[in-house]
Amino acid sequence: MNLQTERFKEIARENLANEEQRKILSQFSLILKALRDSSFAALPDENAALEKGRKIREDSVKNMPYLLETFEENATKAGANVVWASDARQANDFIVSLAKEKGANLCVKAKSMISEEIGLREELTDGGIETYETDLGEFIVQQAGKTPFHIVGPAINMTIKEISNLFNKTIGVPKTEDPTELAISARMFLRDKFKNAQIGISGANMAVAETGSIILVENEGNIRFATSVPKTHIVLMSIEKVVPTMSDATHMLKLLTRSCTGQRISNYVSVITGPKKAGEIDGPEELYIVILDNGRTKIYSDEVLRGALQCIKCGMCAAVCPVYTHVGGYAYGWVYSGPIGAVLNPLLLGLDRARDLYHATTLCGACKDYCPAGVDVRNIALDLRAKEMDGDKSFNASNPPVGLKRLYRIWTWVLLHHSRYKIASRLMRIIMLPAIKYGKISRLPGRLSGWTQCRDIPQLPPKSFHEIYSELKK
Amino acid sequence: MDSASNREIILDSLKRFAIKPEGPVKSELVKTKIDDLDALYESFAQGVTAAGGTVHRVKDMKEALEALDTILKELEVSTVVISEDKMIKLVGIKDYLKGKDIKILAISKDPARHKKTCFSADAGITGADYALADTGTIMIYHGKDNARLISLAPPTHIAFVEADKLLPDIDTLIAEIKPSNKSMPSAMTLITGPSLTADIALQPTFGMHGPKNLYVIFI
Ligand code: SF4
Numbered sequence: 001m002n003l004q005t006e007r008f009k010e011i012a013r014e015n016l017a018n019e020e021q022r023k024i025l026s027q028f029s030l031i032l033k034a035l036r037d038s039s040f041a042a043l044p045d046e047n048a049a050l051e052k053g054r055k056i057r058e059d060s061v062k063n064m065p066y067l068l069e070t071f072e073e074n075a076t077k078a079g080a081n082v083v084w085a086s087d088a089r090q091a092n093d094f095i096v097s098l099a100k101e102k103g104a105n106l107c108v109k110a111k112s113m114i115s116e117e118i119g120l121r122e123e124l125t126d127g128g129i130e131t132y133e134t135d136l137g138e139f140i141v142q143q144a145g146k147t148p149f150h151i152v153g154p155a156i157n158m159t160i161k162e163i164s165n166l167f168n169k170t171i172g173v174p175k176t177e178d179p180t181e182l183a184i185s186a187r188m189f190l191r192d193k194f195k196n197a198q199i200g201i202s203g204a205n206m207a208v209a210e211t212g213s214i215i216l217v218e219n220e221g222n223i224r225f226a227t228s229v230p231k232t233h234i235v236l237m238s239i240e241k242v243v244p245t246m247s248d249a250t251h252m253l254k255l256l257t258r259s260c261t262g263q264r265i266s267n268y269v270s271v272i273t274g275p276k277k278a279g280e281i282d283g284p285e286e287l288y289i290v291i292l293d294n295g296r297t298k299i300y301s302d303e304v305l306r307g308a309l310q311c312i313k314c315g316m317c318a319a320v321c322p323v324y325t326h327v328g329g330y331a332y333g334w335v336y337s338g339p340i341g342a343v344l345n346p347l348l349l350g351l352d353r354a355r356d357l358y359h360a361t362t363l364c365g366a367c368k369d370y371c372p373a374g375v376d377v378r379n380i381a382l383d384l385r386a387k388e389m390d391g392d393k394s395f396n397a398s399n400p401p402v403g404l405k406r407l408y409r410i411w412t413w414v415l416l417h418h419s420r421y422k423i424a425s426r427l428m429r430i431i432m433l434p435a436i437k438y439g440k441i442s443r444l445p446g447r448l449s450g451w452t453q454c455r456d457i458p459q460l461p462p463k464s465f466h467e468i469y470s471e472l473k474k
Numbered sequence: 475m476d477s478a479s480n481r482e483i484i485l486d487s488l489k490r491f492a493i494k495p496e497g498p499v500k501s502e503l504v505k506t507k508i509d510d511l512d513a514l515y516e517s518f519a520q521g522v523t524a525a526g527g528t529v530h531r532v533k534d535m536k537e538a539l540e541a542l543d544t545i546l547k548e549l550e551v552s553t554v555v556i557s558e559d560k561m562i563k564l565v566g567i568k569d570y571l572k573g574k575d576i577k578i579l580a581i582s583k584d585p586a587r588h589k590k591t592c593f594s595a596d597a598g599i600t601g602a603d604y605a606l607a608d609t610g611t612i613m614i615y616h617g618k619d620n621a622r623l624i625s626l627a628p629p630t631h632i633a634f635v636e637a638d639k640l641l642p643d644i645d646t647l648i649a650e651i652k653p654s655n656k657s658m659p660s661a662m663t664l665i666t667g668p669s670l671t672a673d674i675a676l677q678p679t680f681g682m683h684g685p686k687n688l689y690v691i692f693i
Contacts, residue, residue, distance in 0.1 A: 072481075084481040136682055180679045183673075195589060228622040228623060264608070267670050269663070270661060282589070293484050
């Protein structure tokens, strides 16, 4: 996938100027949030359910290596081939050469973030294996040669007309204004691919240690096809997908679909344990499970940052994020967008390559309040900023601007002592005076102008709380 | 790629920082307790309907067959593919349909032929192993006698489920089936309504890849 994390500000500005897209984005986010809220309200005790989910993910991450061992053991017993890959290169090479070994020339793919992360589809295509995204949204995006706009609705920013023109050009169907007809065209086109593909590739929403099962969540049925028709099914999963038991998994399932689309359950949930058994007519003859690290063990070594691995990729944090709902998904420049992308992209790519992302948060914490997996994005973003200031290079932080560092040092020094703080605030009152108009500062000069670009600084009141308090006490 | 050495490296580096939790996550979740079949059914039917499916509640096998007949006539179905699970045999669907104007496509043991059959049938008829009241879900254990494509490839899926298989929710299901490595089928599918997409301009469309119609005959 095209990497553009270094262009955050530029892309954000471009997208902010796109009125039409902003409207779609804010409406979509509002709808998602409303659906989410009502589906959670239907739980007997939504807070207890959320708490339990967060604990399950926290414990799963804490205990990850042991759960992975159990998962591997049980999946192998069920007849799956479990394979471990350290990075994107290894996983891609393994999967492409496996497909070639099987003599495959056609592959059907289910939607999976991890495969986007390693650019698997492109690798397969380059290796001479025709590969199709089969989720409708992803299929449209693939046909258009774009990147997904939104985790849940990859193509919601495209109009019916655009899609109609696109399908007319790429799959040769007549133009139409009817979305159902467009969906049928895609159905017919992909049916043919399902029928003939030798390889099916999916991700995993969860991997259950207790049984060695993979859980896949969807509405369209494309994942069921991709995991039922081709002779070989390859699951690509990152190490953090594992949960202890089936009942943990089904609890997370309840929270996942509710947070993702506001559904109490998705239309289809597949629980896959090994390849088809003797005597079964359909289902894959072989099941490969590729467990991929790709930088996650390193994240795991940091107590605060490892929280990011609790994420179940529901996308809810994006819908409630004041930054995301304005700038949209493209600005995040890589696979993951929204609050989780703001910390996960830098962690996976190196902080220096995605510096703007973890700085572009208001720290409002809405993401944490809504997260069903207990990810505290705000705290992680703060930790990344601190790493940058402290010169901690463990995640390739770039050097902070010299002036900024000095400023922070003075700031800290002032805040650390009460008397210094009191003097400083009195001074500020005087310094601010000339710039104040109508009780506020609307424009700061020079490099400080960024602060007042979108907001005013209110005038400090004539007396601080402390001063009033001590006067009253007398 | 050396999978074994990758495995070692990954697990070792994780283990240096892993923390064993005190035990399984306990829940003090409030349970919805409905024992009354009518209330459970009400909720089940509501769930199926909300997801775009249709439920028929029938008294016995005879009525079940009549309901099937009505559906097939209404949709003008001419070819069906039928699974071979217990439920199908119990209802006696094959014998019933033999006298009708409907062609039963034989299930082939050959995967390629089987694929062709399922991709061409007008409707797939299967039993369901469980039903979940709170979401309107049916659950199918796929296996020798309930092949995956029958409930997936044809544009209509008709499923039969018995009242005593209706459970309150997914938690009760897990408690009931006690999943273990040995007991899990190669695939188990939870189905709630027909196949759905909203990827084009948020317009809900049924029958994206899977069936457009889902009928549940609840006996
Ligand atoms: S961080 Fe939480 S809310 Fe955001 S995608 Fe991950 S699980 Fe969902």
